[in-house]
Amino acid sequence: MKPRILAFAGSLRRESFNKRLVPIAAKGARDAGAEVTLIDLKDFSLPLFDQDLEAEQGIPENGKRLKQLFFNHDGLLISCPEYNSSITAVLKNAIDWVSRPVPDEPSLAAFKNKVAALMSASPGALGGLRGLVHVRSILSNIGVIVLPDQIAVAKANEAFNADGSLKDSKQQAGIEGLGQTLASFLMKLKG
Numbered sequence: 001m002k003p004r005i006l007a008f009a010g011s012l013r014r015e016s017f018n019k020r021l022v023p024i025a026a027k028g029a030r031d032a033g034a035e036v037t038l039i040d041l042k043d044f045s046l047p048l049f050d051q052d053l054e055a056e057q058g059i060p061e062n063g064k065r066l067k068q069l070f071f072n073h074d075g076l077l078i079s080c081p082e083y084n085s086s087i088t089a090v091l092k093n094a095i096d097w098v099s100r101p102v103p104d105e106p107s108l109a110a111f112k113n114k115v116a117a118l119m120s121a122s123p124g125a126l127g128g129l130r131g132l133v134h135v136r137s138i139l140s141n142i143g144v145i146v147l148p149d150q151i152a153v154a155k156a157n158e159a160f161n162a163d164g165s166l167k168d169s170k171q172q173a174g175i176e177g178l179g180q181t182l183a184s185f186l187m188k189l190k191g
Ligand SMILES: Cc1cc2nc3c(=O)[nH]c(=O)nc-3n(C[C@H](O)[C@H](O)[C@H](O)COP(=O)(O)O)c2cc1C
Pocket: 009, 011, 012, 013, 015, 016, 017, 018, 019, 081, 082, 083, 084, 085, 086, 121, 122, 123, 124, 125, 126, 127, 128
């Protein structure tokens, strides 16, 4: 059975550097035998999580769709921008909505036993590395196995060719390799 991987960036920005990293890692995962679903969180627009709103109206339709996608996949490839040294609000908000249970559902069911690989891109010198520390911690705490391998692409505003590939061939191979590592890990896990 092919492992199924859900791939997305924690940015809504049209020209997002993180959105550009996702297909590179996805290619690596596909080459290694995984099935990858690429999504844009912009297509899953969600209100800021509000427990009153949830109590009155339940989980919004886009939250249900996103949660179902998590259920349908074994792995997560996430490219995480860094805002003020941490996770972006849009990524945390998506995680918060997906984490909400419906009646009789075990806690954090959409996250338990998923495996994630993380990457980031930033115009800054650290490439968003500090934000990854927080994303790793959040995901680990909700039952996701986060692989030790991760890559932060610094000076992202200068890093890409017009065709979307990375100028640095080692970096390109590294991001593809991240996808491959996730796919191989999932294949071992699924036997
Ligand atoms: C509110 C805000 C805070 C930011 N804080 C950081 C930061 O702490 N570290 C960093 O490297 N870049 C920071 N940046 C710059 C982002 O890395 C940059 O906007 C990047 O393009 C965002 O990712 P994206 O291109 O995938 O949307 C910040 C940007 C915004 C809008």
